[in-house]
Amino acid sequence: MTNDIPNSTKQLLRPPKNTSNSWFISFEGIEGAGKSTHIQRVASFLQNRGFDVILLREPGSTRFGEKLRTAILGAQTKLHPIAEAYLFAASRAQLLQEIILGKLEQNNTVVICDRFIDSSFAYQGIAGGLGIETIIDIHKHYPLCIVPHKTFYIRIDIETSLQRQIKRNMSKDYFESQGRDYYTKLIEGLDLASQLFTERIVTIDGQKSIDDVYQNIQNHLEKLLAK
Ligand code: TYD
Numbered sequence: 001m002t003n004d005i006p007n008s009t010k011q012l013l014r015p016p017k018n019t020s021n022s023w024f025i026s027f028e029g030i031e032g033a034g035k036s037t038h039i040q041r042v043a044s045f046l047q048n049r050g051f052d053v054i055l056l057r058e059p060g061s062t063r064f065g066e067k068l069r070t071a072i073l074g075a076q077t078k079l080h081p082i083a084e085a086y087l088f089a090a091s092r093a094q095l096l097q098e099i100i101l102g103k104l105e106q107n108n109t110v111v112i113c114d115r116f117i118d119s120s121f122a123y124q125g126i127a128g129g130l131g132i133e134t135i136i137d138i139h140k141h142y143p144l145c146i147v148p149h150k151t152f153y154i155r156i157d158i159e160t161s162l163q164r165q166i167k168r169n170m171s172k173d174y175f176e177s178q179g180r181d182y183y184t185k186l187i188e189g190l191d192l193a194s195q196l197f198t199e200r201i202v203t204i205d206g207q208k209s210i211d212d213v214y215q216n217i218q219n220h221l222e223k224l225l226a227k
Contacts, residue, residue, distance in 0.1 A: 009133060010196060010197065014145060015148060016149070022107065023109075025148050027112070027154065030161050039112055051108050054109065068088075099111075101143060126192065127178075152217055155191075204217055
């Protein structure tokens, strides 16, 4: 399946040029993966290194994007996956245009985004059934074709996700109220994305202790910053 997508299609997506020691990174993972914890740690690490750190989340982080976030995550009716895909893409395009691209032109800046295009691959592409190529197709126009320099995919299995969800006991949004099969597809989607975009996506074993997971992320980050 991974070989089904031609390189010329994959190459429609590209990271921004790095001319000012500024980096764009994203975090992905299913619920309970630990994205928020590690994003906070990475942010402190980078600030201590002298970087200006911009923390963003998807969907959202712009006025328009936050409105879309409320509309999508609070949806009372089932949306068609293509409607979802375009709504997330609209929020993403606005975020790139309003914030990300400008910040990356500043010196020594790191933009960290909690979820980005790979969530669309997993949620709308694989779990929603649109396929990876449709998602790439939606993102082929500038600025949507801009992807992070590095993506940390914190991988956990379904059991771990469900156990952590029970511990948190939080109310569920539109996507989280889905069943087990859905989570299997999300993992499949993120795994597939990481196999397709091997240069960009690094898979981190999220089952390990918080410190081990973080250390692994930091090691990869150090390599990136040394480039
Ligand atoms: P959020 O509460 O931020 O989820 P989490 O805390 O697990 O990161 O809600 C974002 C939800 O939107 C999440 O369920 C994944 C979904 N989503 C998509 O389906 N497609 C996308 O492109 C993005 C960015 C998010």
